[in-house]
Amino acid sequence: MVFSENLPEKRIRRLLSRSFFHEEDVLSVAKNLLGKVLVTQFSGIETAGVIVETEAYRGADDRACHAYMNKRTKRTETMFRAGGHAYIYLCYGLHHLFNVVSGPEEVPDAVLIRAMEPVLGLDEMLRRRNLNRNQPKVSSGPACLSMALGIHKHMDGDRLWEKSGIWLEDWSFALDKDQIAADTRIGVSYAGSDALRPWRFFVKNNPWVSAYPKGLESV
DNA sequence: ATAATGATTCGCT
DNA sequence: GCGAATCATTATG
Numbered sequence: 001m002v003f004s005e006n007l008p009e010k011r012i013r014r015l016l017s018r019s020f021f022h023e024e025d026v027l028s029v030a031k032n033l034l035g036k037v038l039v040t041q042f043s044g045i046e047t048a049g050v051i052v053e054t055e056a057y058r059g060a061d062d063r064a065c066h067a068y069m070n071k072r073t074k075r076t077e078t079m080f081r082a083g084g085h086a087y088i089y090l091c092y093g094l095h096h097l098f099n100v101v102s103g104p105e106e107v108p109d110a111v112l113i114r115a116m117e118p119v120l121g122l123d124e125m126l127r128r129r130n131l132n133r134n135q136p137k138v139s140s141g142p143a144c145l146s147m148a149l150g151i152h153k154h155m156d157g158d159r160l161w162e163k164s165g166i167w168l169e170d171w172s173f174a175l176d177k178d179q180i181a182a183d184t185r186i187g188v189s190y191a192g193s194d195a196l197r198p199w200r201f202f203v204k205n206n207p208w209v210s211a212y213p214k215g216l217e218s219v
Numbered sequence: 220a221t222a223a224t225g226a227t228t229c230g231c232t
Numbered sequence: 233g234c235g236a237a238t239c240a241t242t243a244t245g
Binding site: 073153 | 237238239240241242
């Protein structure tokens with residue numbers, strides 16, 4: 001499914017409420033975030049994309065999660081906050097990866113946002129990405145997505161339920177269960193058997209999804 | 220104080 | 233496909 005082909009003239013934009021991040025477990029939140037719109041606004045310039053790929057990370061029992069075994073460090077402290085905060089950290093020394101904290105306070109679960117389809121402020125995103133036309137690599141993959149939206153680790157801990165610099169919206173894009181597939185997460189081979197968990201979720205047949213498995217199983 | 224290592228991407232080959 | 237870029241975080245001494 002491609003979202004930007006049939007954008008309605010009149011878009012009804014609703015800010016995602018705080019309860020969206022609280023009321024369900026991290027796997028459900030990861031699935032529910034598909035089709036939602038991630039928005040940033042800096043100095044009057046608004047940029048946004050429809051989320052098409054996510055990964056769930058669960059602190060309690062998931063070796064791929066930074067807060068595995070509920071490990072508290074300076075970095076993971078943000079994950080222990082209540083659902084709806086941004087968890088942003090530097091990867092490989094140069095990429096700012098964006099996550100949505102989920103669940104109640106003290107439960108260090110988060111959803112990595114891996115890919116989105118641009119729907120607002122494309123020109124600005126192309127500028128940030130140093131590209132001249134729309135294509136998947138504008139915002140396919142977590143580092144590309146962050147660069148397109150201007151996300152930086154200094155926004156770690158920001159509140160996503162308020163229209164400050166970064167927030168989430170519902171544009172009423174409907175997604176059936178059979179349009180969502182699950183696969184193993186990317187780049188977590190160090191996590192042993194937890195690397196096999198099918199905790200990556202993505203929209204089928206969307207060109208911005210960063211990697212497709214051999215078979216496509218609906219969730 | 221030192222060393223190892225990524226929830227990655229890009230540009231070549 | 234491969235290697236480089238590039239550094240905060242973390243564990244260990």
